[in-house]
Amino acid sequence: MANTLHEPRVASALKRMFAQAEQDEISFRRVDEENGGNAFDPARLTAQQRADVADRIYMPVSADAGRLLYSMVRAARPATVVEFGTSYGISTLHLAAAVRDNGTGRVVTTEMSATKAQAARRTFTETGLDDVVTLLEGDALETLADLEGPVGLLLLDGWKELYLPVLKLLEPQLAPGALVAGDDLGLPGMQPYLDYVRDPGNGYESITFPVEDGVEISCRV
Incomplete structure (x- = not known):
């Protein structure tokens, strides 16, 4: 079976970006x-201001986390994958490769930095995955407000204090059994999100997956 992650254009782009990261x-x-x-203090700078000053920084998922995301999408076969936090597109390529190999679905991803969004779009075109990716530039709480579901997989990998607001925004669109992955468990700002998805009363079964800084994987039950 095909694995687009190993297609030369995709593999080359990932190798280049991981090296730069x-x-x-x-x-x-x-x-x-x-x-x-x-520069990264949410009490001092807005999310947009922090995105603008961080436009040189990749902030990628790890290679192992990328393969985990690819496998999750292959297994779940979601009609719509949503990503909060494109950055330069490393995680998006893993999601899009899985959608391509499933033969069905789409990736909707978001990015605040105009510099990163422009670079990511070029990469999606160069790798031939642009036809399965829609990149929404701007504040995800605005750009995702009118998104039509069902959403089968949600990746949260932007500013940590926005994980919970983005999740709550998209909850009405989450399909039964949808998977939600929150990256970087050890970083500041994660606790309100973790408290929420780890509380069974909020409708999730949640477990920590130990790759790099940790990924919280939650199933919408």
Whole structure:
């Protein structure tokens, strides 16, 4: 069976972007210094302002997390995959490759940074996956407000304090059994989201998957 992740154009793009993302720690420090040590403080800067100052930073999922996402989409065969936080498109390529190999479905992804959105669109075209990806540029709480479901898989990988608002926005569109993946469990701002999906009263069965900084996988039951 086909695995588009190993198609030369896709594999080459992923190899290139993962290599560039290895400079993220240096880029983080430089951006933070340029902004007085407060570049990523949600109490000081809006989500859009932080996205703009971070437009040089990849912030990718790990390679293992990418393969996990690919496998989840292949197994669940969702009609619609939604991603909050495209960045340069590493995670999106994994999602889109799985949709392509399923032979059905679409990926709707969101990005605040105009610089990253432009670069990601180029990559989707270069890899031949642009026909299964729709990139919505801007605030996800606005761009996803009119999204039509059902959503079978939701990836949350943007600013952490927005995970819960984005999830609640899309809950009416989640299909029964939909999977929700929240990346980077150890980062600040995650706790309200984790408290919510780990409370059975909110309609999820949730488990932590130990890849890199951790992925919380929640099933809409």
